[in-house]
Amino acid sequence: MSSTNPTRLTEHMGPCEAECPERILALLGDTDEPSALNWRRRCIDNLARAARPLEHGMRIRLPSPFRFTDGYEGAEFTVHKRGRRVALSRPGVSYPEYRLSGLRHLSWTVVPETKVHKTVFA
Secondary structure: OOOOOOOOOOHHHOOOOOOOOHHHHOOOOOOOOHHHHHHHHHHHHHHHHHHOOOOOOOEEEEEEEEEOOOOOEEEEEEEEEEOOEEEEEOOOOOOOOEOOOOHHHOOOEEOOOOOOOOOOOO
């Protein structure tokens, strides 16, 4: 009977997945290996993207338009938050209609909005 030793995937092998938790990345030592450095950079980029705040009422633009089952296709949405739950609506619509899994990991950008404040005379 022979025993098999499973091959371990290391950062030097250039893994495709880049979802390593921050606590594990902190345990890694120094390296000069280009593929390991590239993998670490991709992991850090993913962590930073997931940490961006999504606030109620903010307007975001997705990297490319999404088509939903109701036929609507769009890239700009308004964020609606209820606790930890995040839903999206079309711009100008006050109720949430859509949900996207993995939204925090997408490369969305904030759409700047000009807000006009009321003038108050003393």
